[in-house]
Amino acid sequence: MRRKLLLAGVALAVFDTQAIWVTFSPASSLVADELGVSNEAVGLLALVFLVLFLILSIPAGLLLDRRFKRWLSIGVTVTGLAGLLRILFPHNYYWLLSCQILGGVGQALLINSFAPFASRVYPEKRGMVVSLLSLSMYLGIIYALGSGRWLYEAYGLTGLLAPVAAISLAAIAVYWLAIRGASFTGDGQGKSVLEEMREVVSMRELWILGSILGLGVALFDNMSIWLEPVLATVDLGAPSRPLCSLIHYNGSCGDSGPALHRY
Secondary structure, three states, rough: OOOHHHHHHHHHHHHHHHHOOOOOOHHHHHHHHOOOOHHHHHHHHHHHHHHHHHHHHHHHHHHHHHOOHHHHHHHHHHHHHHHHOOOOOOOOOHHHHHHHHHHHHHHHHHOOOOHHHHHHHHHHHHHHHHHHHHHHHHHHHHHHHHHHHHHHHHHHHHHHHHHHHHHHHHHHHHHHHOOOOOOOOOOOOOOOOHHHEEEHHOHHHHHHHHHHHHHHHHHHHHHHHHHHHHHHHOOOOOOOOHHHHHHHHHHHHHHHHHHHOOO
């Protein structure tokens, strides 16, 4: 197993899933006008990621623990397909929504794979690998929010989707090149997924921690989705792009600290 190549493939897929998530947010009011739908409908293209993550996060984690290679491969593949397929019918809202739903399923598997991936592939550098994957997640958001409006204004909707499609193709290719013949130890056995899920959701600490973290996720999601259309009502839609990018640039700098410290 080529560990560095595999890490690169997963990091590209993580970057990709976050870029797919907020692709339309920097230019949501402009995209709404072109597609002939409301701002709320365009916001749903991003919001569906959060909803699916909340629903699928615990099952995804349990599935990864039991059959890590299978479910990680599914996560990388469906995420890549979501980014690739959007470009086929970029002006069909329901096609875009379907692709976003597909990407949301992939995101739940990928984001929950950080710790098990690091433990199985790089056990001696577990903290560094988790930090690098987290950094790629932030960079995907920064890329989409920082370049989205400029790409849309310069090249239209197809130009907005094309770079992410290219990254999706690269992520699938690199991952499958590296994963061939790989085997992983530590897959869970015994209890069924439903039994394990009942045990997990009964943990009081899980709900407390989830509520605290959920507030931060909800704050970001609202800012990334609705900041541009709100500011657009007073002709300040463009500044929303660097504002959100700056927030996540600061977050990525903080996250890169542990990774750099390992060196």
